[in-house]
Amino acid sequence: MSVDTRPILPGLRERGVDVTGYTAYGRLVYPVTSPGARAISTRRCAQMTESQRGASRRHPSNTSTRPTIRDIAREAGVSVATVSRVTHDDPRVISETKQRVQRAIDRLGYRPSALGRALSYQRTSTLGIVLPGLGGPYFAQLIEGAESVAVQRGVVINVLGTHLRPDAADAVRRLAERTDGLIIAGGTLPDDELAALAATGRVIVVAGEVEGAPTVVTDGRRAAAELTSHLADVHGYRRMRFVGEPDGSPDTAWRYAGFCDALAERGLTEAGEPLRLGLDVRSGAVAARLLHDEADLPDALVCANDELAIGMLATLPGLGHRIPADVAVTGFDDQSLAEIASPRLTTVFQPTAELGARAAAGALGDPIDDNTILPTRLVVRESCGCEPEHAPN
Amino acid sequence: MSVDTRPILPGLRERGVDVTGYTAYGRLVYPVTSPGARAISTRRCAQMTESQRGASRRHPSNTSTRPTIRDIAREAGVSVATVSRVTHDDPRVISETKQRVQRAIDRLGYRPSALGRALSYQRTSTLGIVLPGLGGPYFAQLIEGAESVAVQRGVVINVLGTHLRPDAADAVRRLAERTDGLIIAGGTLPDDELAALAATGRVIVVAGEVEGAPTVVTDGRRAAAELTSHLADVHGYRRMRFVGEPDGSPDTAWRYAGFCDALAERGLTEAGEPLRLGLDVRSGAVAARLLHDEADLPDALVCANDELAIGMLATLPGLGHRIPADVAVTGFDDQSLAEIASPRLTTVFQPTAELGARAAAGALGDPIDDNTILPTRLVVRESCGCEPEHAPN
DNA sequence: CTGAAAGCGCTAACAA
DNA sequence: TTGTTAGCGCTTTCAG
Numbered sequence: 001m002s003v004d005t006r007p008i009l010p011g012l013r014e015r016g017v018d019v020t021g022y023t024a025y026g027r028l029v030y031p032v033t034s035p036g037a038r039a040i041s042t043r044r045c046a047q048m049t050e051s052q053r054g055a056s057r058r059h060p061s062n063t064s065t066r067p068t069i070r071d072i073a074r075e076a077g078v079s080v081a082t083v084s085r086v087t088h089d090d091p092r093v094i095s096e097t098k099q100r101v102q103r104a105i106d107r108l109g110y111r112p113s114a115l116g117r118a119l120s121y122q123r124t125s126t127l128g129i130v131l132p133g134l135g136g137p138y139f140a141q142l143i144e145g146a147e148s149v150a151v152q153r154g155v156v157i158n159v160l161g162t163h164l165r166p167d168a169a170d171a172v173r174r175l176a177e178r179t180d181g182l183i184i185a186g187g188t189l190p191d192d193e194l195a196a197l198a199a200t201g202r203v204i205v206v207a208g209e210v211e212g213a214p215t216v217v218t219d220g221r222r223a224a225a226e227l228t229s230h231l232a233d234v235h236g237y238r239r240m241r242f243v244g245e246p247d248g249s250p251d252t253a254w255r256y257a258g259f260c261d262a263l264a265e266r267g268l269t270e271a272g273e274p275l276r277l278g279l280d281v282r283s284g285a286v287a288a289r290l291l292h293d294e295a296d297l298p299d300a301l302v303c304a305n306d307e308l309a310i311g312m313l314a315t316l317p318g319l320g321h322r323i324p325a326d327v328a329v330t331g332f333d334d335q336s337l338a339e340i341a342s343p344r345l346t347t348v349f350q351p352t353a354e355l356g357a358r359a360a361a362g363a364l365g366d367p368i369d370d371n372t373i374l375p376t377r378l379v380v381r382e383s384c385g386c387e388p389e390h391a392p393n
Numbered sequence: 394m395s396v397d398t399r400p401i402l403p404g405l406r407e408r409g410v411d412v413t414g415y416t417a418y419g420r421l422v423y424p425v426t427s428p429g430a431r432a433i434s435t436r437r438c439a440q441m442t443e444s445q446r447g448a449s450r451r452h453p454s455n456t457s458t459r460p461t462i463r464d465i466a467r468e469a470g471v472s473v474a475t476v477s478r479v480t481h482d483d484p485r486v487i488s489e490t491k492q493r494v495q496r497a498i499d500r501l502g503y504r505p506s507a508l509g510r511a512l513s514y515q516r517t518s519t520l521g522i523v524l525p526g527l528g529g530p531y532f533a534q535l536i537e538g539a540e541s542v543a544v545q546r547g548v549v550i551n552v553l554g555t556h557l558r559p560d561a562a563d564a565v566r567r568l569a570e571r572t573d574g575l576i577i578a579g580g581t582l583p584d585d586e587l588a589a590l591a592a593t594g595r596v597i598v599v600a601g602e603v604e605g606a607p608t609v610v611t612d613g614r615r616a617a618a619e620l621t622s623h624l625a626d627v628h629g630y631r632r633m634r635f636v637g638e639p640d641g642s643p644d645t646a647w648r649y650a651g652f653c654d655a656l657a658e659r660g661l662t663e664a665g666e667p668l669r670l671g672l673d674v675r676s677g678a679v680a681a682r683l684l685h686d687e688a689d690l691p692d693a694l695v696c697a698n699d700e701l702a703i704g705m706l707a708t709l710p711g712l713g714h715r716i717p718a719d720v721a722v723t724g725f726d727d728q729s730l731a732e733i734a735s736p737r738l739t740t741v742f743q744p745t746a747e748l749g750a751r752a753a754a755g756a757l758g759d760p761i762d763d764n765t766i767l768p769t770r771l772v773v774r775e776s777c778g779c780e781p782e783h784a785p786n
Numbered sequence: 787c788t789g790a791a792a793g794c795g796c797t798a799a800c801a802a
Numbered sequence: 803t804t805g806t807t808a809g810c811g812c813t814t815t816c817a818g
Binding site: 111113114115116118119124133134135136137139140143147151156157158159160161165166167171173174175177178280281282285286288289310311313314315316317318319323335336337340341342343 | 504506507508509511512517526527528529530532533536540544549550551552553554559560564566567568570571673674675678679681682703704706707708709710711712716728729730733734735736
Binding site for chain 3: 080085119121
């Protein structure tokens, strides 16, 4: 029961890598190959005396192999074909034998191997989802939407976060092999890799674009322009700045483009370069500190998503800047948090789960348009400077 | 290019379910079976005239079947065994034939089927991770840690979020079937299901406990007690409240227990019931509003994790409560965000990625103790009321 | 109504 | 050095 302090993760901290930190969208946080990595377990092994080996403290590896269809057949005194029929509720098998087989199944605790089935069916009943990272509500919702259609089809979902993997493209290819369809989020793979993959099979791209595969998106550009227009026309803000990395993902690129559109339309210029950071709460907080240090806050900050905006809400006030009195802040996506934080967040609603659901249906073989565009909606609340509609706070 | 507004997600919104909202830890957000679910695609199909069917706008389903080892063998004029040897870099095959085979492989774009291999090897080279939800940095880090050892072993990771699935236990069983090992987070499965699964094979439980499987944890109870003691002894807070659902996960339960320990030790009582909410930023914001409405803030809020604390930071100031002047707030986990938000968060460091790495190694067959306890560390910053050590802000 | 057998893609003895 | 063949667990004709 003593506390174990020996790290198995190869000295990330020592190398200046922030092990604690999580980057939702962009950076790689661990080394590809590390010679020291296996060391601990082998060393630990070597240290053990023969008597300790396999002793009580070590957990026994369960070697009991699962029963196969043949075991059941033998046990029930029937052929494997009959067992297979029983597991498929085939009406042809007479109820007497069915009973017998079922009992054998229960007794031995048999469950058909997914692997065997997949090989035979030539279908894995698995849907792959490729995302940049796994943090944050946006991707969680996307997955949720996909799950909702997957469960109905008896399909399981495999999620792959590419930014957790140095060998992203290869990992995706391997995933593709194990799945019947693939949903790939924009910004996960280089364009050429994406295109190659798209050509290869049943893939749907969400929040991105590619030649050769259907896409499911929202018109972030238009929406961002609308949002920015509100800031300019209703509130008269002139000095606005974008928070997010336009080169990081198509979604962010579109939103930035819309932001620029609205400015240009009014002869305005950006109050500064985009704050090129990730898409997580942390990046919002970092941006807030950066801005604070610059000591020249713009009128309004247009964040690439709600999480960035939340990061600002959790940082700017503590630094002495009131929102929206000193600086307006807007988000994007309308996560449920947006209407709960204070001030409530002005943002753009986007049917994220629906994106996932559509993509899933398409990836699973439903007919789907080459380019599905889902609607967005400007959601004006208080963080832009508008009055609370009613209600206390 | 017209915007498509027909929902495929079965009228969640209409039924009062918040489609936008994401619950990281606890609630189920979509229906199990919904009769209307398939409707849209079939309807859409039916609406189409014969001429539209398969027309330009619809994406062609790629039917080109991948080449198998036999195709390569034929193409190269060798046996499948030789092809297999080439794909395994078997030194026995003479370089001349190797070349020939390799050319065939390249020409046909052959990649060995993971399925076929798995069946033959009796090993899937896949590690399963079962988590409650996929949002938030904590789980992302856990996965990251696991990935770091997985990549080194050429193993892919399969993540399953149980709270996205109504049929959690079954989904886990299915996952177990497709993987060589399983990491299961505490709070994902009912105890009995967990125990049953633990008995079945190679599973490691992280941040939880179970009879029959090794666990990897931190001593959250001790850490929480230490944190709470700091609040009481250094700052003299008397009225403290816990934010989090102790029944939601073992981790939270431990932390709550430690909180209570420290109070009891000093003859203090809780300033109120725990605020039983989820573990995400949103829940923190909700808690903040709840507290604000109660109009009687405690001295200090001990949050079950950093995300809850961040939710408070993003809400309380806007509601007129200064942190820590009016109320102290502490987190747990020491996500990187904690030292960036303002005020900087007092919290407890926990080697989350390391937890994942250890668990992964164990699940993949490395010898592992029945109970691995990783160290934590109290991280005192400003949100508890301590002075900033140095540095501006 | 049930069984035998071929086959899904691959690996690994065992032979040659 | 290469080929033949028997599985791995399951499904599915085709006979009976």
